[in-house]
Amino acid sequence: MSQDPRTVRAILNTGADDAPAIGAPDRVTLDYAGLRSHADRTVERLNELGLGRGDRVAIVLQNGPEMASAFISLACGVTTAPLNPGYRRKEYDFYIEDLGAKALVVEEDSVSEAIDAARALGAMIIRLHVPDGAPAGIFDLEPEGEPDGSPPHPGPAEADDVALVLHTSGTTSRPKIVPLLHRNICASAANIRGTLRLEPGDTCLNVMPLFHIHGLMAPVLSSLSTGSTVICTPGFNALKFYGWMDAVRPSWYSAVPTMHQAILARAPRNTESVERGRESLRLIRSSSSSLPPQVLGELEETFGVPVVEAYAMTEASHQMTCNQLPPGLRKAGTVGCASGPEVAIMDDAGNLLEVGEIGEIVIRGSNVTLGYENNPEANEKAFTNGWFRTGDQGAMDDDGYFSLTGRLKEIINRGGEKISPKEVDVVLMDHPAVQQVVTFAVPHDKLGEEVAAAVVLREGMEATTGDIRDFASTRLADFKVPRTVLILDEIPKGPTGKLRRIGLAEQLGIS
Numbered sequence: 282m283s284q285d286p287r288t289v290r291a292i293l294n295t296g297a298d299d300a301p302a303i304g305a306p307d308r309v310t311l312d313y314a315g316l317r318s319h320a321d322r323t324v325e326r327l328n329e330l331g332l333g334r335g336d337r338v339a340i341v342l343q344n345g346p347e348m349a350s351a352f353i354s355l356a357c358g359v360t361t362a363p364l365n366p367g368y369r370r371k372e373y374d375f376y377i378e379d380l381g382a383k384a385l386v387v388e389e390d391s392v393s394e395a396i397d398a399a400r401a402l403g404a405m406i407i408r409l410h411v412p413d414g415a416p417a418g419i420f421d422l423e424p425e426g427e428p429d430g431s432p433p434h435p436g437p438a439e440a441d442d443v444a445l446v447l448h449t450s451g452t453t454s455r456p457k458i459v460p461l462l463h464r465n466i467c468a469s470a471a472n473i474r475g476t477l478r479l480e481p482g483d484t485c486l487n488v489m490p491l492f493h494i495h496g497l498m499a500p501v502l503s504s505l506s507t508g509s510t511v512i513c514t515p516g517f518n519a520l521k522f523y524g525w526m527d528a529v530r531p532s533w534y535s536a537v538p539t540m541h542q543a544i545l546a547r548a549p550r551n552t553e554s555v556e557r558g559r560e561s562l563r564l565i566r567s568s569s570s571s572l573p574p575q576v577l578g579e580l581e582e583t584f585g586v587p588v589v590e591a592y593a594m595t596e597a598s599h600q601m602t603c604n605q606l607p608p609g610l611r612k613a614g615t616v617g618c619a620s621g622p623e624v625a626i627m628d629d630a631g632n633l634l635e636v637g638e639i640g641e642i643v644i645r646g647s648n649v650t651l652g653y654e655n656n657p658e659a660n661e662k663a664f665t666n667g668w669f670r671t672g673d674q675g676a677m678d679d680d681g682y683f684s685l686t687g688r689l690k691e692i693i694n695r696g697g698e699k700i701s702p703k704e705v706d707v708v709l710m711d712h713p714a715v716q717q718v719v720t721f722a723v724p725h726d727k728l729g730e731e732v733a734a735a736v737v738l739r740e741g742m743e744a745t746t747g748d749i750r751d752f753a754s755t756r757l758a759d760f761k762v763p764r765t766v767l768i769l770d771e772i773p774k775g776p777t778g779k780l781r782r783i784g785l786a787e788q789l790g791i792s
Contacts, residue, residue: 285467285471285506286467286506287440287467288357288438288439288440288442288463288464288467289353289357289438289444289502290357291467292467292470292502292505292506293313293316293317293320293353293357293505294317295313295506295507295508296312296313296316296481296508296509297481297508298312298313298314299312299313299314300312300313300509300510301510302315302418302511303316303346303349303350303418303505303511303513304346304417304512304513304529305346305512305513306512306514306525306528308346308417309416310416310417310510310512311346311350311416311417311418312416313508315419316350316353316505319350319419320353320354320357323354323355323357323422324354324357324358324437326422327358327359327422327432328358328432328436329428330384330407330428331405331428331429331431331432332358332359332383332384332405332432333359333433333435333436334432334435334436334438334439334442335359335434335442335443336359336383336384337359337360337362337380337382337383338355338359338360338361338362338382338383338384338385338386339362339364339377339380339382339384339385339386339395339404340355340361340362340363340385340492341363341373341385341386341391341393341395342363342366342387342388342491343366343388343516344491344496344514344515345417345513345514345515346418346513347388347409347411347417347418348363348491348513349418349501349511349513350417350418351386351409352491352497352501353501353505355386356444356445356463357438358437358438359438360442360443360445360446361444361445361446362380362445363447363491363492363497364377364395364492366393367758367759367760368394368395368758369394369756369757370394370398371708371756371757372756372757372758373393373395373399374398374401374402377398377399377402377404378402379448379458380446380458382402383404383405384399384404384407384424385399385404385406385407386407386408387407388408389408389410389423405426405428405429406424406425406426407422407423407424407425408422408423408424408425409421409422410423417513439463440463441462441463441464442462443460443461443462444461444462444463444466445460445466445497446458446459446654447461447494447595449594449595449596449699456701456704457653457654457659458656459595459650459653459654460650460654461595461598461650464647465598465647465648465650466498466502466598466648467502468598468621468646468648469498469502469503469648470498470503470505471621472620472621472622472648473499473599473600474503474506476600476603476605476606476620476621477503477533477566477589477606478606479503479504479507479509480507480509481507481508482509482532483507483510483532483533483563484510484511484512484529484530484531484532484533485531485532485533485534485535486514486525486529486534487501487511487512487513487514487534487535488517488518488536488540489517489535489536490516491513493569493697494594494595494598494599495535495568495599495697497599498598498599499535499568499591499599499600500513500534501513512525512529512531517536517540517543519540519544519547520547522543522544522547523547523551523555523558524554526554526557527554527557530557530560530561531562532561532562532564533562533563533564533565533566534566535568536565536566536567537567537568537570537697538567538571538573538576538697538729539696539727539728539729541565541572541576542576542727544580545576545579545583555583555584559584559585559586562584562585563586564586564587564588565586565588565589566588566590567588567591568590568591568592568593568599568697569697570694570696570697570729571616571685571729572588572590574613574614577590578613587606587607588611589606589611590604590615590616591603591604591616591617591620592616592617592683592685595650596649596650596663596669596671597621597648597649597650597669598648598649599648600620600621601619601620601621601622601671602616602617602618602619602624602682603616603617603618603620604616604682605618610680612682615678615682615684616682616685617683618680618681618682618683619681621646622644622645622646622647622648622649623644623645623646624643624644624683625642625643625644625668625677626639626640626641626642626643626675627640627641627642627643627665628640628641629641631665631666636677636678636679637677637678637679638676639674639675639676640674640675640676641670641671641673641674641675642671642674642675642683642685643665643668643669643671644668644671645668672692673685691721691722691782691783693720693721693730693731693732694722694729694730695725695729695730695731695732696727696728698760700732700760702719702720702721702722702782703720704757704761705720705732705734705753705757705763706718706719706720706734708757709736709749709753709763711752711756712744712752713739713742714738714739714742714748715736715737715739715749716738716739716740717736717737717772719734719735719781719785720732720733720734720782721733721734721735721783721785721786722782723791723792724786724792731764731765732760732761732763732764732765733763733765733786734749734763734766734767735767735785735789736768736769737768737769737770737771737772738768744768745768746766746768749763749768750762750763750764750766765791767789773788773789
Protein backbone atom coordinates (compact mmCIF):
# COMPACT_ATOMS: atom_id res chain seq x y z
CA MET A 282 0.00 0.00 0.00
CA SER A 283 1.39 3.38 -1.00
CA GLN A 284 -0.36 5.18 1.83
CA ASP A 285 -2.04 3.70 4.84
CA PRO A 286 -5.77 4.38 5.17
CA ARG A 287 -6.77 7.08 7.66
CA THR A 288 -10.43 6.15 8.13
CA VAL A 289 -12.15 2.88 8.96
CA ARG A 290 -14.09 3.07 5.67
CA ALA A 291 -10.84 3.45 3.74
CA ILE A 292 -9.46 0.37 5.49
CA LEU A 293 -12.30 -1.69 4.02
CA ASN A 294 -11.03 -0.92 0.50
CA THR A 295 -7.96 -3.05 1.19
CA GLY A 296 -9.53 -6.46 0.58
CA ALA A 297 -10.36 -7.98 -2.78
CA ASP A 298 -14.10 -8.07 -3.58
CA ASP A 299 -14.43 -11.82 -3.19
CA ALA A 300 -11.92 -12.20 -0.33
CA PRO A 301 -13.43 -13.39 2.98
CA ALA A 302 -13.58 -10.58 5.57
CA ILE A 303 -15.72 -11.41 8.63
CA GLY A 304 -16.96 -14.86 9.56
CA ALA A 305 -17.97 -17.11 12.41
CA PRO A 306 -17.82 -20.86 13.01
CA ASP A 307 -20.68 -22.56 11.09
CA ARG A 308 -21.71 -19.31 9.32
CA VAL A 309 -21.37 -18.09 5.75
CA THR A 310 -18.44 -15.66 5.63
CA LEU A 311 -19.00 -12.06 4.51
CA ASP A 312 -16.64 -10.97 1.74
CA TYR A 313 -15.08 -7.52 1.38
CA ALA A 314 -17.49 -6.38 -1.33
CA GLY A 315 -20.38 -7.31 0.97
CA LEU A 316 -18.77 -5.62 3.98
CA ARG A 317 -18.14 -2.40 2.04
CA SER A 318 -21.73 -2.35 0.80
CA HIS A 319 -23.03 -3.10 4.30
CA ALA A 320 -20.95 -0.30 5.83
CA ASP A 321 -22.26 2.21 3.27
CA ARG A 322 -25.87 1.12 3.84
CA THR A 323 -25.36 1.35 7.60
CA VAL A 324 -24.14 4.95 7.34
CA GLU A 325 -27.16 5.82 5.20
CA ARG A 326 -29.46 4.15 7.73
CA LEU A 327 -27.86 5.98 10.65
CA ASN A 328 -28.37 9.26 8.82
CA GLU A 329 -32.04 8.35 8.26
CA LEU A 330 -32.30 7.84 12.03
CA GLY A 331 -30.92 11.32 12.67
CA LEU A 332 -27.42 10.14 13.60
CA GLY A 333 -24.24 11.37 11.97
CA ARG A 334 -20.56 12.17 12.41
CA GLY A 335 -19.70 12.99 16.00
CA ASP A 336 -22.85 11.47 17.47
CA ARG A 337 -22.13 8.90 20.17
CA VAL A 338 -23.76 5.48 19.74
CA ALA A 339 -23.35 2.96 22.56
CA ILE A 340 -23.14 -0.68 21.47
CA VAL A 341 -24.15 -3.50 23.84
CA LEU A 342 -23.91 -6.74 21.85
CA GLN A 343 -22.66 -10.21 22.59
CA ASN A 344 -19.38 -11.31 21.01
CA GLY A 345 -19.63 -12.49 17.45
CA PRO A 346 -19.53 -11.34 13.83
CA GLU A 347 -22.39 -8.86 14.25
CA MET A 348 -20.53 -7.11 17.06
CA ALA A 349 -17.40 -6.88 14.90
CA SER A 350 -19.40 -5.67 11.92
CA ALA A 351 -21.37 -3.19 14.05
CA PHE A 352 -18.18 -1.62 15.35
CA ILE A 353 -16.75 -1.34 11.84
CA SER A 354 -19.83 -0.18 9.96
CA LEU A 355 -21.13 2.22 12.62
CA ALA A 356 -17.68 3.78 12.97
CA CYS A 357 -17.89 4.71 9.28
CA GLY A 358 -20.62 7.23 10.13
CA VAL A 359 -20.82 7.88 13.89
CA THR A 360 -18.69 7.60 17.02
CA THR A 361 -18.88 4.10 18.49
CA ALA A 362 -18.93 3.35 22.22
CA PRO A 363 -18.84 -0.41 22.85
CA LEU A 364 -19.88 -1.35 26.40
CA ASN A 365 -19.49 -4.57 28.35
CA PRO A 366 -22.69 -6.65 28.11
CA GLY A 367 -21.96 -7.84 31.65
CA TYR A 368 -22.43 -4.42 33.26
CA ARG A 369 -25.27 -3.76 35.73
CA ARG A 370 -27.86 -1.00 35.56
CA LYS A 371 -25.90 1.39 37.77
CA GLU A 372 -22.87 1.05 35.53
CA TYR A 373 -24.89 1.60 32.37
CA ASP A 374 -26.47 4.68 33.97
CA PHE A 375 -23.01 6.12 34.49
CA TYR A 376 -21.35 5.15 31.21
CA ILE A 377 -24.20 6.05 28.86
CA GLU A 378 -24.68 9.42 30.55
CA ASP A 379 -20.95 10.14 30.76
CA LEU A 380 -20.56 9.40 27.05
CA GLY A 381 -23.53 11.54 26.08
CA ALA A 382 -24.78 8.68 23.91
CA LYS A 383 -27.62 9.65 21.56
CA ALA A 384 -28.49 6.03 20.80
CA LEU A 385 -27.98 2.47 22.01
CA VAL A 386 -27.66 -0.55 19.71
CA VAL A 387 -28.73 -3.92 21.15
CA GLU A 388 -29.77 -7.32 19.78
CA GLU A 389 -33.30 -7.66 18.51
CA ASP A 390 -34.40 -9.74 21.52
CA SER A 391 -32.14 -8.09 24.12
CA VAL A 392 -33.41 -7.49 27.67
CA SER A 393 -30.17 -5.81 28.77
CA GLU A 394 -30.34 -3.37 31.66
CA ALA A 395 -28.65 -0.94 29.27
CA ILE A 396 -32.03 -0.44 27.55
CA ASP A 397 -33.73 0.99 30.65
CA ALA A 398 -30.66 3.12 31.36
CA ALA A 399 -30.69 4.52 27.82
CA ARG A 400 -34.44 5.18 27.89
CA ALA A 401 -34.11 7.04 31.18
CA LEU A 402 -31.48 9.27 29.59
CA GLY A 403 -33.53 9.91 26.47
CA ALA A 404 -31.31 7.91 24.09
CA MET A 405 -32.81 6.16 21.07
CA ILE A 406 -33.01 2.36 21.28
CA ILE A 407 -31.97 0.66 18.05
CA ARG A 408 -32.51 -3.08 17.68
CA LEU A 409 -30.16 -5.07 15.49
CA HIS A 410 -31.96 -7.63 13.34
CA VAL A 411 -30.08 -10.41 11.50
CA PRO A 412 -31.99 -11.52 8.38
CA ASP A 413 -32.49 -15.26 7.97
CA GLY A 414 -29.63 -16.86 6.06
CA ALA A 415 -27.57 -13.65 5.96
CA PRO A 416 -23.79 -13.93 5.88
CA ALA A 417 -21.99 -13.36 9.16
CA GLY A 418 -21.99 -9.67 10.11
CA ILE A 419 -25.00 -8.55 8.06
CA PHE A 420 -27.80 -6.83 9.98
CA ASP A 421 -30.61 -4.29 9.77
CA LEU A 422 -31.14 -1.47 12.27
CA GLU A 423 -34.67 -0.96 13.55
CA PRO A 424 -35.37 1.96 15.93
CA GLU A 425 -37.95 2.13 18.68
CA GLY A 426 -40.06 5.18 17.90
CA GLU A 427 -39.62 7.78 15.20
CA PRO A 428 -36.29 9.37 14.19
CA ASP A 429 -35.71 12.86 15.53
CA GLY A 430 -34.77 15.00 12.52
CA SER A 431 -31.73 14.93 10.26
CA PRO A 432 -28.15 14.76 11.55
CA PRO A 433 -26.15 18.00 11.37
CA HIS A 434 -23.13 16.10 10.00
CA PRO A 435 -24.23 13.26 7.68
CA GLY A 436 -22.06 11.17 5.41
CA PRO A 437 -18.86 9.18 5.90
CA ALA A 438 -16.52 9.92 8.79
CA GLU A 439 -13.20 11.68 8.22
CA ALA A 440 -9.70 11.10 9.57
CA ASP A 441 -10.00 13.63 12.41
CA ASP A 442 -13.44 12.43 13.53
CA VAL A 443 -13.63 10.35 16.71
CA ALA A 444 -14.19 6.73 15.69
CA LEU A 445 -14.19 5.11 19.12
CA VAL A 446 -14.59 6.17 22.73
CA LEU A 447 -13.71 3.89 25.62
CA HIS A 448 -13.48 4.43 29.35
CA THR A 449 -10.30 3.64 31.16
CA SER A 450 -10.16 3.42 34.93
CA GLY A 451 -8.06 5.93 36.81
CA THR A 452 -6.96 6.21 40.40
CA THR A 453 -10.04 8.30 41.10
CA SER A 454 -13.55 6.90 41.27
CA ARG A 455 -14.48 8.44 37.93
CA PRO A 456 -13.21 6.53 34.87
CA LYS A 457 -11.70 8.67 32.12
CA ILE A 458 -13.03 8.90 28.56
CA VAL A 459 -10.44 8.10 25.87
CA PRO A 460 -11.45 9.43 22.43
CA LEU A 461 -9.64 7.74 19.55
CA LEU A 462 -9.68 9.37 16.11
CA HIS A 463 -9.98 7.41 12.88
CA ARG A 464 -6.36 8.21 12.12
CA ASN A 465 -5.32 6.93 15.59
CA ILE A 466 -6.91 3.51 15.23
CA CYS A 467 -5.90 3.19 11.58
CA ALA A 468 -2.28 3.88 12.56
CA SER A 469 -2.52 1.24 15.27
CA ALA A 470 -3.96 -1.31 12.86
CA ALA A 471 -1.03 -0.65 10.52
CA ASN A 472 1.42 -1.05 13.40
CA ILE A 473 -0.02 -4.44 14.38
CA ARG A 474 -0.20 -5.54 10.75
CA GLY A 475 3.47 -4.71 10.28
CA THR A 476 4.62 -6.33 13.52
CA LEU A 477 2.81 -9.60 12.77
CA ARG A 478 3.61 -9.46 9.03
CA LEU A 479 0.00 -10.07 8.21
CA GLU A 480 -0.93 -10.94 4.63
CA PRO A 481 -4.26 -11.29 2.78
CA GLY A 482 -4.14 -15.06 3.17
CA ASP A 483 -4.05 -14.93 6.99
CA THR A 484 -7.02 -15.93 9.13
CA CYS A 485 -7.40 -14.78 12.74
CA LEU A 486 -9.58 -16.65 15.23
CA ASN A 487 -10.96 -14.02 17.59
CA VAL A 488 -11.66 -15.09 21.17
CA MET A 489 -11.27 -11.64 22.74
CA PRO A 490 -14.24 -9.56 23.95
CA LEU A 491 -15.12 -6.89 21.40
CA PHE A 492 -15.93 -4.15 23.92
CA HIS A 493 -12.20 -4.06 24.72
CA ILE A 494 -9.45 -2.30 22.75
CA HIS A 495 -7.47 -5.56 22.41
CA GLY A 496 -10.22 -7.39 20.54
CA LEU A 497 -11.30 -4.44 18.44
CA MET A 498 -7.81 -3.58 17.25
CA ALA A 499 -5.70 -6.73 17.02
CA PRO A 500 -8.01 -9.42 15.62
CA VAL A 501 -10.56 -7.21 13.88
CA LEU A 502 -9.13 -3.95 12.54
CA SER A 503 -5.60 -5.18 11.85
CA SER A 504 -7.02 -8.14 9.89
CA LEU A 505 -9.31 -5.91 7.83
CA SER A 506 -6.48 -3.45 7.19
CA THR A 507 -4.58 -6.34 5.61
CA GLY A 508 -7.42 -7.65 3.46
CA SER A 509 -7.36 -10.86 5.48
CA THR A 510 -10.03 -12.72 7.48
CA VAL A 511 -11.25 -12.55 11.07
CA ILE A 512 -13.48 -15.35 12.38
CA CYS A 513 -15.45 -14.22 15.43
CA THR A 514 -16.41 -16.67 18.16
CA PRO A 515 -19.13 -16.01 20.76
CA GLY A 516 -16.35 -15.36 23.28
CA PHE A 517 -13.58 -17.37 24.84
CA ASN A 518 -14.52 -20.91 25.84
CA ALA A 519 -11.72 -23.33 26.65
CA LEU A 520 -14.04 -26.30 26.03
CA LYS A 521 -14.84 -25.14 22.48
CA PHE A 522 -11.50 -23.62 21.50
CA TYR A 523 -10.05 -26.70 19.82
CA GLY A 524 -13.26 -27.37 17.93
CA TRP A 525 -13.12 -23.83 16.58
CA MET A 526 -9.47 -24.32 15.68
CA ASP A 527 -10.36 -27.45 13.71
CA ALA A 528 -13.20 -25.69 11.88
CA VAL A 529 -11.38 -22.45 11.10
CA ARG A 530 -7.73 -23.55 10.70
CA PRO A 531 -6.49 -20.05 11.68
CA SER A 532 -2.99 -18.77 11.05
CA TRP A 533 -3.01 -16.79 14.31
CA TYR A 534 -4.94 -15.75 17.38
CA SER A 535 -4.45 -13.12 20.08
CA ALA A 536 -5.44 -13.58 23.72
CA VAL A 537 -4.68 -12.64 27.31
CA PRO A 538 -2.40 -14.89 29.41
CA THR A 539 -5.25 -16.51 31.35
CA MET A 540 -6.80 -17.67 28.09
CA HIS A 541 -3.48 -19.10 26.91
CA GLN A 542 -3.19 -21.00 30.20
CA ALA A 543 -6.68 -22.46 29.82
CA ILE A 544 -5.86 -23.52 26.24
CA LEU A 545 -2.69 -25.24 27.40
CA ALA A 546 -4.53 -27.02 30.22
CA ARG A 547 -6.79 -28.74 27.67
CA ALA A 548 -4.06 -29.51 25.13
CA PRO A 549 -3.35 -33.06 26.43
CA ARG A 550 -7.02 -33.98 25.80
CA ASN A 551 -6.96 -32.55 22.27
CA THR A 552 -3.77 -33.94 20.79
CA GLU A 553 -5.14 -34.33 17.24
CA SER A 554 -6.42 -30.75 17.24
CA VAL A 555 -3.06 -29.56 18.56
CA GLU A 556 -1.34 -31.30 15.64
CA ARG A 557 -3.70 -29.63 13.18
CA GLY A 558 -3.01 -26.33 14.92
CA ARG A 559 0.71 -26.88 14.44
CA GLU A 560 0.02 -27.17 10.70
CA SER A 561 -2.17 -24.04 10.34
CA LEU A 562 -0.83 -21.58 12.94
CA ARG A 563 1.91 -19.15 11.99
CA LEU A 564 2.09 -17.25 15.28
CA ILE A 565 0.37 -16.70 18.62
CA ARG A 566 0.03 -13.24 20.15
CA SER A 567 -0.42 -12.30 23.81
CA SER A 568 -1.34 -8.92 25.27
CA SER A 569 -3.27 -6.99 27.97
CA SER A 570 -1.30 -8.37 30.92
CA SER A 571 2.09 -9.92 31.57
CA LEU A 572 2.70 -13.36 30.05
CA PRO A 573 4.80 -15.55 32.35
CA PRO A 574 7.89 -16.81 30.50
CA GLN A 575 6.97 -20.37 31.49
CA VAL A 576 3.63 -20.06 29.71
CA LEU A 577 5.28 -18.56 26.64
CA GLY A 578 7.69 -21.49 26.50
CA GLU A 579 4.92 -24.06 26.90
CA LEU A 580 2.83 -22.43 24.16
CA GLU A 581 5.75 -22.52 21.73
CA GLU A 582 6.53 -26.14 22.61
CA THR A 583 2.88 -27.18 22.24
CA PHE A 584 2.06 -25.44 18.95
CA GLY A 585 5.51 -25.15 17.40
CA VAL A 586 5.14 -21.47 16.46
CA PRO A 587 6.59 -18.24 17.82
CA VAL A 588 4.66 -16.49 20.60
CA VAL A 589 4.96 -12.71 20.62
CA GLU A 590 3.99 -10.63 23.64
CA ALA A 591 2.74 -7.07 23.12
CA TYR A 592 2.42 -4.20 25.59
CA ALA A 593 -0.67 -2.13 24.96
CA MET A 594 -3.17 0.31 26.41
CA THR A 595 -6.37 2.05 25.39
CA GLU A 596 -4.74 5.48 25.17
CA ALA A 597 -2.37 4.14 22.50
CA SER A 598 -5.18 2.56 20.45
CA HIS A 599 -3.69 -0.67 21.79
CA GLN A 600 -0.16 -1.69 20.74
CA MET A 601 2.95 0.15 21.95
CA THR A 602 5.70 -2.47 22.02
CA CYS A 603 5.95 -6.08 20.89
CA ASN A 604 8.44 -8.90 20.72
CA GLN A 605 9.42 -9.63 17.13
CA LEU A 606 8.79 -12.61 14.89
CA PRO A 607 11.83 -14.57 13.69
CA PRO A 608 14.39 -13.70 12.55
CA GLY A 609 13.75 -10.72 14.82
CA LEU A 610 14.60 -10.89 18.50
CA ARG A 611 12.18 -12.28 21.10
CA LYS A 612 13.00 -11.89 24.77
CA ALA A 613 10.85 -13.77 27.24
CA GLY A 614 10.04 -11.62 30.26
CA THR A 615 10.13 -8.42 28.22
CA VAL A 616 7.30 -6.74 26.30
CA GLY A 617 9.51 -6.26 23.27
CA CYS A 618 10.68 -3.15 21.45
CA ALA A 619 8.79 -0.11 20.18
CA SER A 620 6.27 -1.33 17.60
CA GLY A 621 4.49 1.74 16.32
CA PRO A 622 4.87 4.77 18.56
CA GLU A 623 8.10 6.12 19.98
CA VAL A 624 8.73 4.66 23.44
CA ALA A 625 11.10 5.98 26.12
CA ILE A 626 11.72 6.07 29.87
CA MET A 627 11.15 9.33 31.76
CA ASP A 628 11.81 10.49 35.30
CA ASP A 629 9.39 12.50 37.44
CA ALA A 630 10.92 15.79 36.24
CA GLY A 631 10.30 15.00 32.56
CA ASN A 632 13.87 14.01 31.66
CA LEU A 633 14.37 11.04 29.33
CA LEU A 634 16.52 8.37 30.94
CA GLU A 635 19.37 6.25 29.62
CA VAL A 636 19.45 2.52 28.93
CA GLY A 637 19.01 0.48 32.11
CA GLU A 638 17.59 3.32 34.21
CA ILE A 639 14.18 2.71 35.80
CA GLY A 640 11.44 5.26 35.29
CA GLU A 641 8.01 5.74 33.78
CA ILE A 642 7.33 4.41 30.30
CA VAL A 643 6.23 7.20 27.96
CA ILE A 644 5.01 7.15 24.37
CA ARG A 645 4.21 9.46 21.48
CA GLY A 646 3.01 8.82 17.95
CA SER A 647 0.14 8.81 15.50
CA ASN A 648 -1.77 6.08 17.34
CA VAL A 649 -1.80 7.95 20.68
CA THR A 650 -4.93 9.79 21.87
CA LEU A 651 -4.74 13.57 21.88
CA GLY A 652 -6.03 13.58 25.46
CA TYR A 653 -8.77 12.54 27.82
CA GLU A 654 -12.15 14.12 27.24
CA ASN A 655 -13.26 16.96 29.52
CA ASN A 656 -10.47 16.21 31.96
CA PRO A 657 -7.78 18.93 31.93
CA GLU A 658 -6.37 17.79 35.27
CA ALA A 659 -5.77 14.26 34.00
CA ASN A 660 -4.26 15.58 30.77
CA GLU A 661 -1.87 17.85 32.64
CA LYS A 662 -0.57 14.84 34.55
CA ALA A 663 -0.57 12.50 31.56
CA PHE A 664 1.37 14.59 29.05
CA THR A 665 4.91 15.93 29.49
CA ASN A 666 6.80 17.63 26.65
CA GLY A 667 4.57 15.89 24.11
CA TRP A 668 5.02 12.45 25.67
CA PHE A 669 2.14 10.48 27.15
CA ARG A 670 2.89 8.99 30.57
CA THR A 671 1.63 5.38 30.71
CA GLY A 672 1.66 5.14 34.50
CA ASP A 673 3.81 2.00 34.20
CA GLN A 674 7.32 1.71 35.54
CA GLY A 675 10.05 -0.01 33.58
CA ALA A 676 13.44 0.09 31.91
CA MET A 677 14.91 -0.32 28.43
CA ASP A 678 17.87 -2.57 27.68
CA ASP A 679 20.69 -2.22 25.14
CA ASP A 680 18.55 -3.79 22.39
CA GLY A 681 15.70 -1.33 22.94
CA TYR A 682 13.52 -3.93 24.64
CA PHE A 683 11.34 -2.88 27.55
CA SER A 684 10.75 -4.64 30.86
CA LEU A 685 7.92 -3.63 33.17
CA THR A 686 8.91 -3.44 36.81
CA GLY A 687 5.60 -2.35 38.31
CA ARG A 688 2.60 -0.08 37.96
CA LEU A 689 2.63 3.40 39.33
CA LYS A 690 -1.13 3.42 39.61
CA GLU A 691 -3.32 1.52 42.00
CA ILE A 692 -5.47 0.02 39.28
CA ILE A 693 -6.22 -3.66 39.73
CA ASN A 694 -5.34 -5.71 36.64
CA ARG A 695 -7.51 -8.82 36.80
CA GLY A 696 -6.50 -10.90 33.80
CA GLY A 697 -6.38 -7.84 31.55
CA GLU A 698 -9.54 -6.22 32.94
CA LYS A 699 -8.61 -2.92 34.57
CA ILE A 700 -10.62 -2.12 37.71
CA SER A 701 -10.70 1.17 39.60
CA PRO A 702 -10.61 0.41 43.35
CA LYS A 703 -12.44 3.62 44.15
CA GLU A 704 -15.29 2.63 41.85
CA VAL A 705 -15.75 -0.49 43.99
CA ASP A 706 -15.36 1.61 47.17
CA VAL A 707 -18.21 3.87 46.14
CA VAL A 708 -20.54 0.92 45.57
CA LEU A 709 -19.68 -0.84 48.84
CA MET A 710 -20.13 2.37 50.81
CA ASP A 711 -23.79 2.30 49.75
CA HIS A 712 -24.29 -0.80 51.92
CA PRO A 713 -26.12 0.38 55.05
CA ALA A 714 -23.80 -1.52 57.40
CA VAL A 715 -20.53 -0.31 55.86
CA GLN A 716 -18.76 2.60 57.49
CA GLN A 717 -15.38 2.44 55.80
CA VAL A 718 -13.92 0.46 52.92
CA VAL A 719 -10.75 0.25 50.90
CA THR A 720 -10.48 -1.94 47.79
CA PHE A 721 -7.09 -3.29 46.78
CA ALA A 722 -5.31 -5.94 44.74
CA VAL A 723 -4.22 -9.35 45.98
CA PRO A 724 -1.93 -11.61 43.94
CA HIS A 725 -3.56 -14.42 41.95
CA ASP A 726 -1.67 -17.29 40.32
CA LYS A 727 -3.65 -17.23 37.05
CA LEU A 728 -5.23 -13.78 36.77
CA GLY A 729 -2.22 -11.87 38.03
CA GLU A 730 -4.34 -9.89 40.47
CA GLU A 731 -7.72 -10.36 42.14
CA VAL A 732 -10.03 -7.86 43.83
CA ALA A 733 -10.20 -7.67 47.63
CA ALA A 734 -11.83 -5.24 50.03
CA ALA A 735 -11.25 -4.39 53.68
CA VAL A 736 -14.38 -3.20 55.44
CA VAL A 737 -15.22 -1.59 58.79
CA LEU A 738 -18.87 -1.94 59.84
CA ARG A 739 -21.01 0.69 61.48
CA GLU A 740 -21.27 0.32 65.20
CA GLY A 741 -24.19 -1.87 66.22
CA MET A 742 -24.74 -3.20 62.68
CA GLU A 743 -23.93 -6.59 61.26
CA ALA A 744 -23.09 -7.95 57.83
CA THR A 745 -21.24 -11.04 56.65
CA THR A 746 -18.64 -11.13 53.92
CA GLY A 747 -21.22 -12.96 51.79
CA ASP A 748 -23.77 -10.18 52.38
CA ILE A 749 -21.30 -7.59 51.15
CA ARG A 750 -20.30 -9.61 48.07
CA ASP A 751 -23.96 -10.23 47.21
CA PHE A 752 -24.64 -6.50 47.53
CA ALA A 753 -21.73 -5.69 45.19
CA SER A 754 -22.81 -8.31 42.64
CA THR A 755 -26.10 -6.52 42.00
CA ARG A 756 -24.31 -3.26 41.18
CA LEU A 757 -21.02 -4.27 39.57
CA ALA A 758 -19.97 -6.48 36.69
CA ASP A 759 -18.83 -9.87 37.97
CA PHE A 760 -15.14 -9.21 37.35
CA LYS A 761 -15.24 -6.16 39.66
CA VAL A 762 -16.87 -7.92 42.63
CA PRO A 763 -14.31 -8.51 45.45
CA ARG A 764 -13.52 -12.21 45.78
CA THR A 765 -12.09 -11.57 49.24
CA VAL A 766 -13.81 -9.35 51.82
CA LEU A 767 -12.15 -8.77 55.19
CA ILE A 768 -14.25 -7.31 58.00
CA LEU A 769 -11.89 -5.45 60.34
CA ASP A 770 -12.13 -3.33 63.45
CA GLU A 771 -9.77 -0.84 61.83
CA ILE A 772 -8.08 -0.53 58.44
CA PRO A 773 -4.33 0.24 58.63
CA LYS A 774 -3.52 3.82 57.70
CA GLY A 775 -0.47 5.67 56.51
CA PRO A 776 1.47 8.30 58.44
CA THR A 777 -0.92 11.05 57.35
CA GLY A 778 -4.03 9.05 58.23
CA LYS A 779 -4.80 8.12 54.64
CA LEU A 780 -5.92 4.63 53.70
CA ARG A 781 -3.28 2.97 51.56
CA ARG A 782 -3.98 0.38 48.89
CA ILE A 783 -0.44 -0.39 47.84
CA GLY A 784 1.03 -3.10 50.06
CA LEU A 785 -2.23 -3.61 51.96
CA ALA A 786 -2.52 -7.27 50.98
CA GLU A 787 0.91 -7.99 52.42
CA GLN A 788 0.17 -5.90 55.50
CA LEU A 789 -3.01 -7.88 56.17
CA GLY A 790 -1.27 -11.19 55.58
CA ILE A 791 -3.22 -12.26 52.49
CA SER A 792 -0.50 -11.93 49.86
